[in-house]
Amino acid sequence: MRLTKMMLLIFCCFLLCFVPLLICNVVDDKVTFPTLHVLASVLAWASAVINPFIYALSNSQYRQAFIELFRGKKQNQGSPSGSGGRSFITEMLQVNSPVGEKGKSTPTNNQMRKL
Numbered sequence: 001m002r003l004t005k006m007m008l009l010i011f012c013c014f015l016l017c018f019v020p021l022l023i024c025n026v027v028d029d030k031v032t033f034p035t036l037h038v039l040a041s042v043l044a045w046a047s048a049v050i051n052p053f054i055y056a057l058s059n060s061q062y063r064q065a066f067i068e069l070f071r072g073k074k075q076n077q078g079s080p081s082g083s084g085g086r087s088f089i090t091e092m093l094q095v096n097s098p099v100g101e102k103g104k105s106t107p108t109n110n111q112m113r114k115l
Helices: 002-027 034-058 060-071 088-096 109-114
Strands: none
Touching (some): 034 060
16 A cells, blocks of 8 residues: 555656646747746656655655665675675775775685675
8 A cells, every 4th residue: 555655646746747848848839938948847857856755755665775875874784785884885996996995905706706
């Protein structure tokens, strides 16, 4: 039921964002009011911005992930990713840099396959 409500909310927000652009394009097809078209287009693009907030408000797992993302909180030691508390970005920066943490060389391809 919660998923249905969330999807309905996403769909309604989509309609609210895109209907003004649709109406604007149909009624004012000769673009006599360019500012109106720009505002309607910005509102249409806002639909993509609204979705993550809907997810965060509707789902506690999304909400927790957003909090961790924006606060820079590291994962727990027992995380499913097995990263030992390091974030994905930290892992990628370490793997892609010529020298890893504290002067250690980065893992070879064979070592990475074992991870």
